[in-house]
Amino acid sequence: MKYLREIIIALSVALIVIMTATNTPAKDVVSVRKNVINLTQQEKLDFVNAIKELKTRPGTNNKNVSIYDEFVGIHMGAMSFTTMHLGGLVTLPQDTPPTGLASGIDAAHENGGFLPWHREYLNRLEKALQSVNPKVTIPYWDWADPRSVDVIFDPDFLGSNGSGDFVDLPNGEKLEGGRVVSGNFSEANGWSLIPELHFKIDTAETLGTSLIRYLPPQSAPGVLGFPLDKEQTDRILQSKDYKTFQLFVEGQIIVDVNGVEQRCEREPCNHNLIHALLDGNIQNPIGPGPALRSTLNNVPASPNDPVFWLLHANVDRLWAEWQNNGRQGSKFYAIPGTELYGHNLKDKIWPWDGGDSIPGSVGSIDIRPYLPVIAPDDIVRPKDTLSLRKYGYTYDTLVKYSFKTFH
Structure with a gap:
């Protein structure tokens, strides 16, 4: 049965790809985001080249800022609406305060809009990548799979560890x-x-112009490392509510296994x-700071590392799987009125809020x-992000659900 399931999924992916390539409508499914360990060498190369091409294309607002850098700026801007981060352990220095309805609230994290915000954000990056190469999708990093790390941090893919x-x-x-000194995402390689x-x-001191990584060993005695606990990851999908x-x-x-919730202290x-693990911060990352x-x-600056997109594609994949288990639609979002501004179902999400807030x-x-530059009528609310059908992508783990779209 195991092998039959794998064959069915493989055939489903192939069918989606064929239908997309021949312009035959597959109704809602257009592209498939894949587990990074299943990428072909060409798919890896295409993803790297598209990312690096966006780093060379002039942005929409400032010709000295690339399109890729504008995506970094968006993430920074979202976090600049509040000074308190990482559970209150870090205070972001800020000479000029934000203005508007989103003031005082991280637009993208630590509240219900974490998932909608990043789904929209990744989709826009993916569309930008597809303007370079229509075949490119964002792969995901299954952090519970021990095979992932060696694939991701191959110098010929997302680059090596720092040294x-x-x-x-x-x-x-x-x-x-x-500092990363070799591989595709070193300064030596552009x-x-x-x-x-x-x-x-x-x-707010600069970290300079080079990517910085401290990649921990896998499963080293006495330290945290990769992979993450698979049983805990599986329990995420059993969460009782949004x-x-x-x-x-x-x-x-x-x-825990008994359903008891505990803060990650x-x-x-x-x-x-x-x-935290890419920080060498693996003995007690919260502790004194x-x-x-x-x-x-x-x-705020984390999208400078292309690993960011794979990490958040996995978060989005897990949300998509949780939704597909009978939890689709707005009634499976947060209880109305319980979130801070920008995170409720019908709130506008910065920066797609018509200019209501300034970071x-x-x-x-x-x-x-x-x-x-974002058009004034480019408005996004959490309720607009709840269905993958709107976006036209799926994940290879959800392909088995996609046969129903082929009518």
């Missing part, structure tokens, strides 16, 4: 990391970051843990020159 710096581990070993868009979240799911997958709570969990060494763990600065850095 030149060492972190002491609790088991007595040393972890090497630092991946140079804008210093104002690459900074430490707690001080709010539990959002908090669990984002990494604010865990739910000793260390980050799930999505948040992946950010995060080390904040890496690009990915300095969260603050990061330290003395004005975010606005790094943002894309």
Whole structure:
């Protein structure tokens, strides 16, 4: 039965690809986001080339800022609406406060809109990638699969670990990391970051122009590392309601085998843990305060690391699977009126809010020159993001559900 299921899924993916290639309507399904371990060498190359091409194309607002950098600016802007981050452990310096309805609230994190915001955000990046190569989709990183790390951090794919710096581990070993100096996303290969868009979240000091990573060992005794706990990841899909799911997958709570909820106080969990693990921050990442060494763990600037997109595609995949288990539609979103502004079902989501809110600065850095031009009538609300059918993509784990669209 196991092999029959794999054959059915493979044939489903092939059918979708054929129908897309021949312009035969597959109703709602247009493209399939795949597990990174199942990408062909050509698909890896196409994804890398499309990402790097967006880094060279002039943006819509400032010709000195690339389209890719505008996506980084959006993420920074979303987090600049509040100064409190990482569960209140980090205060973002801010010379100029935000204005508008979203003021005081992270537009993209730690509330119900975490999932809708990132679904819309990833979709827009994917559409930009497809303007370079229509075959490209964002692959996902199944963080519970031990095979993923070697694929993702292959120098010929998303680049290598950093080097030149060492972190002491609790088991007595040393972890090497630092600036990425080789592979597709090193400065030597053209991946140079804008210093104002690459900074430490707690001080707003620049991290420079090179990508920074501290990749932990896999399953090393006495330290946290990859892969994440599969049983816990499976329990995410058993979440009783949307709010539990959002908090669990984002990494604010865990739910044990008995259904008991606990705050992630000793260390980050799930999505948040992946950010921390790329920081060499693996002994007690919360404790007295995060080390904040890496690009990915300095969260406003984290899309500078292309790994960001794979991490969030997995978050979106898990949400899509949870929805497909009989939880589709607005009644399976957060209870109306219980979220902060921008996170309720019918609230406008910044930056697709018609200009209702203006982000603050990061330290003395004005975010606005790094943002894309967004039309006043380009409005998105959480209720607009709840169905993958609207977006025209699915995941390879959901292909088995897609036969019903072929009528």
